[in-house]
Amino acid sequence: MTSSIKIHGFPLSGHSHRVELFANLANIPYEAIVVDLPNGAHKKEPFLSLNPFGQVPVIEDGDIVLSDSNAILVYLAKKYAPNWLPEDPEGAAAVQRFLSLAAGQISYGPASARLITVFGAGLDAGRAHAVASWAFDRLEAHLAGRNWLAADEPTIADVAVYTYTAHAPEGNVDLSGYPNIRAWLSRVEGLPGFVGMKKTKVGLAV
Template sequence: MSNAIRIHRHPLSGHSHRVQLLANLAGISHELVHVDLMQGAHKKEPFTRLNPFGQVPVIEDGDIVVSDSNAILVYLARKYAPSWLPQNAVAEAEVQKFLSIAAGEIAYGPAAARLITVFGASLDPEFCATVSATVLGKLEAHLDGREWLVGSTPTIADIAIYSYTAHAPEGNISLDAYPNVRALLARIEALSGFVPMAATPIGLAA
């Protein structure tokens, strides 16, 4: 494992899961390093030497340190799994669009709704539900007649939206009205090397 990428993560973090998922699907050698978020390990040394912003995930690839889950996805795809990031400028721009959606509407919708129910976060559930309905509706429409978000094969766009969308029901965000979205999630789950994110007990203290 000496040449393996070290993924500093927490098993209940969807941002962490998307990095682990790509590594598994692409066959990238890696080891998981647990960061105890519940004890605040991400806000103090030695972790803050890796990421002064105090957030997981972070990867170490030899002397290289990369933080932010979407940035890590791009890095890993560029260096180790080029088939997961199109080289065509238009297709790559499309992938970047969905990375922005993952960091924006999905983060403020399904991911935030899950923070309320699972971790007791003080957020507005109605706002989260509204944002969730908007972004899931957009994804549903985009996926009409498509198997993947961009092109004819899975990309890091699909990985970026997977974790928090798949776990949206934990935040009381139903996926029943979005068959195309559910079909995409099922296709991702059917890929060789898929690894699920840990299920989270409702009411877990932050």
């Protein structure tokens, strides 16, 4: 185990949270470094030397620098917590399916809806809500009779999808009609080492 990992992120970023959440769940020591997004620190040096795309999170693990939250989850699981990422082809593919969901419909649905209400992003709220409904309808059906998304135990798939699903109400996306999703969220929150993301009031701009 290492004590050298640095996680550059922002407290209200769901992408940052999923990386810190996994580090806590997998008992991976790290140092959290807050990037001053409101003042544009992610769009100038020295941050751009870490990630030219100007996005959080970024991790430093010795000489290794990685960006993209899902890529970071894969790296951390492969290196420090392999029980969170199945090695068999079917299991690995099942996890990848939900990493794609997290980067696709979850990002363009509930995450985008939250960007509008929390950060004042100029996005299409109607489209974001429609995508969120599409994704959650299918996630609800998938979770019928299942405890976890991709395996019989939690994997990085659950970590990748958790944060923006749990915080969907901040984007005015109602979860009351999704009992399977809400039960799954509770199971994630009951895992040893769980840490939540800071909640905001709807309409707060930062």
